[in-house]
Amino acid sequence: MPTYIEGSGLPADVYSAKCPTREILDHIAGKWTVLIIDALADGTMRYTDLRHRIDGISQKMLTQTLRQLESDGFVTRTVHPTIPPRVDYTLTELGHSLRTPIAALREWIETNINRIEAARRAAAL
């Protein structure tokens, strides 16, 4: 049984360019998005924690992606007015439910990496 979009009544379908699901797919299906959601699976993390956990991410992309996740309602940003400042990032309930498919993707890559690399070498012929 498909889900129907509130308002339009049309069935949810990522294959349809104008379906709201398409934009969400575009937001979620990104390298940094996946890594941040997955990193927050264990619980609250500070900005610097994330920066060090996710090797190779720049300040700009971290901030930018976090803002996107926040405005999509996946992540909560909490500012503690202390000196030095402290900002915590946590998954919302919605973001929490996204954990499972995201983690599944990461785990698939990690467990199959040797098969993948072998397939790439074979495909390169």
Add this chain to the structure above:
Amino acid sequence: MPTYIEGSGLPADVYSAKCPTREILDHIAGKWTVLIIDALADGTMRYTDLRHRIDGISQKMLTQTLRQLESDGFVTRTVHPTIPPRVDYTLTELGHSLRTPIAALREWIETNINRIEAARRAAAL
């Protein structure tokens, strides 16, 4: 138990920028990649089939993404030397095993779209 990278012996870890898993994540985590893999889940499809199934994809992105998937060993490209030409795309065994996590992601979006839209409106305040 983690997977270890053949050759280096290091544990597979997408959080590490230099780990080969990171590049694969970058290739897989994309709007078009997800849609193509998911579309091919049902079986072989021709170029034009894919073009019509995935609403809004340009010829360029379809060709480009298919080539990427092919060189990563997820998809097989078969050319039939007929007139008019016919090209079939099929998931390899590896690509087939990727179906599960990809479909899980698509399904999560489609079933939760109304929650997501509500959360976005709430986050926008």
Add this chain to the structure above:
DNA sequence: CGGAATCCGCCTCGATACTG
């Protein structure tokens, strides 16, 4: 500490036109 602001090269992506 947790950003914001700015600059900038490059690559992505889409639109258009053309081809065997």
Add this chain to the structure above:
DNA sequence: CAGTATCGAGGCGGATTCCG
């Protein structure tokens, strides 16, 4: 039918500088 070629806008992403 299944692409290739080209172009141009925009976004990605890194580096740097500055701030409360």
